[in-house]
Amino acid sequence: MSYSQKEHIEMLQQRKKSDVQRAAEVINSAYSSCVDGSESAFPKMIEELDKMYGGMVRRHLSIAGCNNDENQHTAMQEARIAVWELIKKSRDENMKISSFASYCKGIYYHKVGDVIRVASTVRSRFGENMPSIDETVPSENGTVGDFIAHPIDNGNQPDVTIANVEKRKLYDGIFKLYCQILTELDSEPPRKLALYYARILPHVLYVSFNVEAIPDNKVASPKWAIKRMGNKTIGMLGIESEKEMQQYISSQLIWCDGFWKRLDEMVNTSVGQDFMKNVIFTNEYDEKQIGHMTDYMHKIVAKEWLQQVKKDSKTLEDIVEYCKEMDKISGMVKGGESR
Amino acid sequence: MMHLNDDQLLNLAEIATAEEEFDDEQIQQLEHLKTCRECYESFCLLSAMSDAMSVSASPLFVPNSEKIMLQESAMKIKRKVLATLNFVRKGSVEAVNDAICQINQAGAFLKFGPSLAMATRGVKTNSEATVRLEEFEDEKTYIVFKQDRNELVIQINLHKIETETVHVYLDFEGGTVIEVPLEKNGKLMRGSIANIPENSFQMRIESGSLEK
Secondary structure, three states: OOOOHHHHHHHHHOOEHHHHHHHHHHHHHHHHHHHOOOOOOHHHHHHHHHHHHHHHHHHHHHHOOOOOHHHHHHHHHHHHHHHHHHHHHHHHHOOOOOOHHHHHHHHHHHHHHHHHHHHHHHHHHHOOOOOOOOOEEHHHOEEHHHHOOOOOOOOOOHHHHHHHHHHHHHHHHHHHHHHHHHHHOOOOHHHHHHHHHHHHHHHHHHHHHOOOOOOOOOOOOHHHHHHHHOOEEHHHHHHHHHHHHHHHOOOOOOOOHHHHHHHOOEEEEOOEEEEHHHOEHHHHOOHHHHHHHHHHHHHHHHHHHHHHHHOOHHHHHHHHHHHHHHHHHHHOOOOOOOO | OOOOOHHHHHHHHHHHHOOOOEOHHHHHHHHHHHHOHHHHHHHHHHHHHHHHOOHHHHHHOOOOHHHHHHHHHHHHHHOEEEEEEEEOOOOOHHHHHHHEEEOOHHHOOOOEEEOHHHHHHOOEEOOEEEEEEEEOOEEEEEEEEEOOOOEEEEEEEHHHHOOOOEEEEEEEOOOOEEEEOOEEEOOEEEEEEOOOOOOOEEEEEEEOOOOO
């Protein structure tokens, strides 16, 4: 049953920083006891960690379209084992990690990422319409059941498959519109290129080629953008980025006329005046500036995106339901600890 | 309470989707969302946007490699290289003429060589050292390099090329690329560039690379 607006927000309000700080203190204290040799504190610590990060695990599985008990259990169990290994290492090295509770977020995050990758591999082999588990797969030297013996997908549950198709359409539409708005906005080309190279391109590379260009817990990386842009001029980056967007996102994406016109304007650079298109991007902007430009443009694009989507009442309705559902899934008390 | 602004809504949405926690002020902002439909809808939309741009959404995107390959082929056809020339900077006036040479001239669409007039007069006039290369079959297509001024002048006659536009790039070692600004006047595209970095480089003349 769907949440009401009020119930949805009340659930989110339970995620208070002050509560988490108290839980973190319990976890850090239990960790300290464990490192000192007391194993009795371990179950309590795991219980608190599961509560703290279980929602994140479920949310990411759900975003990826592979949220089920099996996958939740695998991700949580792998995370718990990694936490135990970390305690043993701390004991061996006689070193305690400060802010252990926060550190563990990375563990849970990466373990759920591993599960998603496996599930994604299975899906890429068999598609959404999974064959029978008894069907022989010559390339795997066994049956489908053998291939997926351990993890980890939605199986052939029709309801999940339909949900994933819908979710895929939703994400696809959201992302393409975001990129379209970026190309059409009347903003300075360096700002647009900063958002493209620091945030959009890494995402696209991951989506299209499974290339982990930037750490997967970051949404953007100016450092990676600088490396990627090298010594290329703004003009060349404009051409390349447009080509990439057309190849990987949508053939309809083109930088607006204003973008190209601005490239033909004279600008003051650190070494004198030049056409903007001839300016080497990374000579003019450092990591910090690219970071600021990326954040700024993201906000501008997000706001414009919001205004455009609001006009489409059907999409609006779908997204509100989607959002309720996602927060409901992440807010569930149960998840992976029962097995 | 007044409506939340877009920055506040985006912030709340990003915290919610990152599964982080809310501070006291944000809890108060959420209170407004309980009763305000307009702000609530905006919050939901921005949350969905954050989810869609999360790496976890990746498995639901399906790259179309076949489509990508087709588009790459199309781009290659659009970006036809008409000529490539090597400029080796030795710093000596006499050496310049020899140091500019076309790569794979036989297979190139445009073929450049020293102009007859320059060959007759020599390359040195007063204090200026100038090299002029002309297209073999079209004297309206030429490259002039004024070494003392460190300036390149380029003119391309589009009549022979049968394309709407031409772009000239200078490729330096280390990946730096500078485009020479060209202006179109009828069928002629002309432009110049000065203060060229004192390194050797390649000049690439392409047709139609900016077509979209």
